[in-house]
Amino acid sequence: MIExxxxxxxxxxxxxxxxQWYQLRTDDGVCRIMLTGNYTYxxxxxxxxxxxxxxxxxxxxxELYWDLTGIQQLDSIGTALLWHAWQAHRPAQxxxxxxxxxxxxxxxxxxxxxxxxxxxxxxxxxxxxxxxALLLWTHAVGLIALIGQLLLDVLYLLRHPIYIPWRxxxxxxYRTGAQALGITALVGFLIGIVLxxxxxxxxxxxxxxxxxxxxxxxxxxxxxxxxxxAILVAxxxxxxxxxxxxxxxxxxxxxxxxxxxxxxxxxxxxxKVLGLGIAMPLLVMWTSAIALLxxxxxxxxxxxxxxxxxxxxxxxxxxxxxxxLGLGKGVVCGMAIALVACHFGLRIKPNTESLGEGTTSSxxxxxxxxxxxxxxxxxxxxxxxxx
Amino acid sequence: MAQSExxxxxxxxxxxxxxxxxxxxxxxxxxxxxxxxxxxGSGSGKTTLMRQMLGLEQPYGGTVRIFGETRNNANRNSxxxxxxxxxxxxxxxGALFSALTVFDNVALPMRxxxxxxxxxxxxxxxxxxKMVAIGSEHAxxxxxxxxxxxxxRVALARALALDPELLFLDEPxxxxxxxxxxGFVELILGLRKELNLTIVMVTxxxxxxxxxxxxxxxxxxQRVITAGxxxxxxxxxxxxxxxxxxxxxxxxxxxxxxEQTWKTVPTR
Numbered sequence: 001m002i003e004x005x006x007x008x009x010x011x012x013x014x015x016x017x018x019x020q021w022y023q024l025r026t027d028d029g030v031c032r033i034m035l036t037g038n039y040t041y042x043x044x045x046x047x048x049x050x051x052x053x054x055x056x057x058x059x060x061x062x063e064l065y066w067d068l069t070g071i072q073q074l075d076s077i078g079t080a081l082l083w084h085a086w087q088a089h090r091p092a093q094x095x096x097x098x099x100x101x102x103x104x105x106x107x108x109x110x111x112x113x114x115x116x117x118x119x120x121x122x123x124x125x126x127x128x129x130x131x132x133a134l135l136l137w138t139h140a141v142g143l144i145a146l147i148g149q150l151l152l153d154v155l156y157l158l159r160h161p162i163y164i165p166w167r168x169x170x171x172x173x174y175r176t177g178a179q180a181l182g183i184t185a186l187v188g189f190l191i192g193i194v195l196x197x198x199x200x201x202x203x204x205x206x207x208x209x210x211x212x213x214x215x216x217x218x219x220x221x222x223x224x225x226x227x228x229x230a231i232l233v234a235x236x237x238x239x240x241x242x243x244x245x246x247x248x249x250x251x252x253x254x255x256x257x258x259x260x261x262x263x264x265x266x267x268x269x270x271x272k273v274l275g276l277g278i279a280m281p282l283l284v285m286w287t288s289a290i291a292l293l294x295x296x297x298x299x300x301x302x303x304x305x306x307x308x309x310x311x312x313x314x315x316x317x318x319x320x321x322x323x324x325l326g327l328g329k330g331v332v333c334g335m336a337i338a339l340v341a342c343h344f345g346l347r348i349k350p351n352t353e354s355l356g357e358g359t360t361s362s363x364x365x366x367x368x369x370x371x372x373x374x375x376x377x378x379x380x381x382x383x384x385x386x387x
Numbered sequence: 388m389a390q391s392e393x394x395x396x397x398x399x400x401x402x403x404x405x406x407x408x409x410x411x412x413x414x415x416x417x418x419x420x421x422x423x424x425x426x427x428g429s430g431s432g433k434t435t436l437m438r439q440m441l442g443l444e445q446p447y448g449g450t451v452r453i454f455g456e457t458r459n460n461a462n463r464n465s466x467x468x469x470x471x472x473x474x475x476x477x478x479x480x481g482a483l484f485s486a487l488t489v490f491d492n493v494a495l496p497m498r499x500x501x502x503x504x505x506x507x508x509x510x511x512x513x514x515x516x517k518m519v520a521i522g523s524e525h526a527x528x529x530x531x532x533x534x535x536x537x538x539x540r541v542a543l544a545r546a547l548a549l550d551p552e553l554l555f556l557d558e559p560x561x562x563x564x565x566x567x568x569x570g571f572v573e574l575i576l577g578l579r580k581e582l583n584l585t586i587v588m589v590t591x592x593x594x595x596x597x598x599x600x601x602x603x604x605x606x607x608x609q610r611v612i613t614a615g616x617x618x619x620x621x622x623x624x625x626x627x628x629x630x631x632x633x634x635x636x637x638x639x640x641x642x643x644x645x646e647q648t649w650k651t652v653p654t655r
Contacts, residue, residue: 080503
């Protein structure tokens, strides 16, 4: 017996809000549902959920006669709607247009999609740190191997000077050195002003104005100049080096170099390491000088300390060893930044995700490395250049 | 064929990159239900013309109408979405999102609708993948783990995700072996019959050209010099057309590759 729902069976179809989609009719004791209109996603989009709910409530009636010949357009989303309303099997009585047949057949023969069941890791608290440790180990080994390779390359170049990549070295010098002058100057000048202003306020309280020269000289030449330059370069040039190598991997340029017999380390890594090794001490000098200039300006304004006096007293207040220490840090940090950047760049896999990840970890590692190097220098040279 | 209805209508299109003129006066109409192939020499602006149709380039002059709307008028979001939803694109390199799996790549346009439930999306994706003959065991793979032919087919499945009326194919068979490209051609013909597609295609491959195209448009001298069936275009007197189809005869004539060259001349 056909179950009659008072709200779904309408004699006057026009009053029903879903009447553009289907009409119910009973003739000769057979209850029919006639679907009409366009069952395409553009047409269905707004009423998808509501229509599916209504149709599936009708589909519970097993003896309903489904007439789909009134559908003008049917796309796969429309088919999916009907198929879901039918609970994934054809109704017993169904009338279809032949051209719609294939789509329904596809749904019938659908292979089950097995979402990969993730294996529950019960030992996560052991395996996760272990994985991290192993990753760290591979990075360490990779970096050491890269350094070794570069040493071999340098030995090779000493015996075959014709292969020294001058052009690449000079290009890197320009890109990492000359083009970084602006940003390092700006940051150095501002830091110099801030540092000088704050220190001179404190010194004024003790009447020890003259020691501003010692404070600025030591802190900027020995610490701040090298660190500011190194951190800026790590963010600026380190990321671009990693991204460049990564994109070369994605576009198979690295493979092209390999098959031409051109060594990656010799042509790509070495010029970057040497270029930054030369550019960094120069940048350190530049940053320190500009920061001192900022400090002098602020000291003149705050304490009335003349620039001439500041410059004449500076060599007495700060031993020259501090400058060499700062420059030495520059060389080491520059080469370390380039090495880390190239190491991560060469490990990038040819997809966008890996490119972003590699660049991020390259910059983070390079900045950490710079600070670690600074700490090592501070310990090793704790009694050099200080009174 | 209903010659009256133009799905894409291009009138007096001009394209410039800086001072370089790519298209001077392009007029073209793509009729509903046909497969139109764009051919032309390297640098003749085939891909640029396709990018104009896709709205990826702005016309310098003239209009490009898609479904009767210009892209410039389609500033309203709904209209834009409407055009985007009715077109599918197969890029030359596939342009699959390398961070997403095959499944998620195909599911992305469906999820963007924010209407379908996850179980419906799953079924639809598996059906689309099956339509392009990708087995369900590949659904969880990343694009980097796929072969070139599979990338093309997955990209086609993604282009078909929302059942577009209009499909753009950029070099669909480039980089596929003859057997695969024949399979691809059959796949497209089958889909076209079933889904009532209008297809615009750029190709250099003569086999693909001959087995797929209803009409061919030839780009040369910064404009469309002729558009018509293969026979009509074949007879068109223009140096590019002549040299393009000369290759057809070249292909069939056996060649002796063992002729002596300056490298193999025996030295005495």
